[in-house]
Amino acid sequence: xxxxxxxxxxxxxxxxxxxxxxxxxxxxxxxxxxxxxxxxxxxxxxxxxxxxxxxxxxxxxxxxxxxxxxxxxxxxxxxxxxxxxxxxxxxxxxxxxxxxxxxxxxxxxxxxxxxxxxxxxxxxxxxxxxxxxxxxxxxxxxxxxxxxxxxxxxxxxxxxxxxxxxxxxxxxxxxxxxxxxxxxxxxxxxxxxxxxxxxxxxxxxxxxxxxxxxxxxxxxxxxxxxxxxxxxxxxxxxxxxxxxxxxxxxxxxxxxxxxxxxxxxxx
Numbered sequence: 001x002x003x004x005x006x007x008x009x010x011x012x013x014x015x016x017x018x019x020x021x022x023x024x025x026x027x028x029x030x031x032x033x034x035x036x037x038x039x040x041x042x043x044x045x046x047x048x049x050x051x052x053x054x055x056x057x058x059x060x061x062x063x064x065x066x067x068x069x070x071x072x073x074x075x076x077x078x079x080x081x082x083x084x085x086x087x088x089x090x091x092x093x094x095x096x097x098x099x100x101x102x103x104x105x106x107x108x109x110x111x112x113x114x115x116x117x118x119x120x121x122x123x124x125x126x127x128x129x130x131x132x133x134x135x136x137x138x139x140x141x142x143x144x145x146x147x148x149x150x151x152x153x154x155x156x157x158x159x160x161x162x163x164x165x166x167x168x169x170x171x172x173x174x175x176x177x178x179x180x181x182x183x184x185x186x187x188x189x190x191x192x193x194x195x196x197x198x199x200x201x202x203x204x205x206x207x208x209x210x211x212x213x214x215x216x217x218x219x220x221x222x223x224x225x226x227x228x229x230x231x232x233x234x235x236x237x238x239x240x241x242x243x244x245x246x247x248x249x250x251x252x253x254x255x256x257x258x259x260x261x262x263x264x265x266x267x
Contacts, residue, residue, distance in 0.1 A: 040142060042069075042178030044199065052226075052228075065188070066189045067189075067195035068264055073225070076226045077227060078230060078255050078256070079227075079257075080230050081196065081260075082105055082106070083231060083232075088235040090234055093240040096244075098127070100247075101244075103247060106196070106260050108133070108172075108174040109121070109134055110135060111135075118164045121165070132170065133158060133174070134174050134176060138176040139153065140177065140179045141180060142180050145183050147187050147190070154191065172196055173196065174196050200224060200228045202220060212238070217249065221246075224250055224255065227263075
């Protein structure tokens, strides 16, 4: 059987090949930085215990935007952060554990936390912790491209901080759900914010599927690394139960707890 291929078919085939070859290639563990208004999800790949994970956006890409996810990778210092959408009965235990270990944390709060728990907010500040901006209503910020709308989400929360604390809010910002765009990063810097991602986290956010004590301690011990920016959710019952033990374990491994200003500078 003879298959006839005309010149037009060959031309279309070659054009398709050229287009395909022109597409960028991104390895599984290192995707390209998001650009413009395209959305992106902060992602980590824990490949070697005790080492900084592979991230889907590099440190070099983030630094021009005053954005960070890890400290000095040669020093056994840990930076503790908590995302707190609401109070779930664990915050007093968490604050007690932090005080016991003289560890500063950054609590990234949303609007309803200020409305419902002003006394806890005051305690966080009086205990020496930092309140960071997690936006007013916790939206997908990567879908917000205009600066006015972006600023409104942050300024509305900083207004609540001023009402409760009586002073200006530190300019630390964490994108809800880790969703961001290059435009978001640029807007945050222009508004004077430092964007804080993370280099250690685990599945602690589902209150109906909490990790066991044993599993949580195992994962968090294996994944800890020099310069780690740790993300924990204060709504997690497991975190409330294990934090004192976890901080003790990390100290026994030779780690100390740093202050966020030491990593990112003045806030």
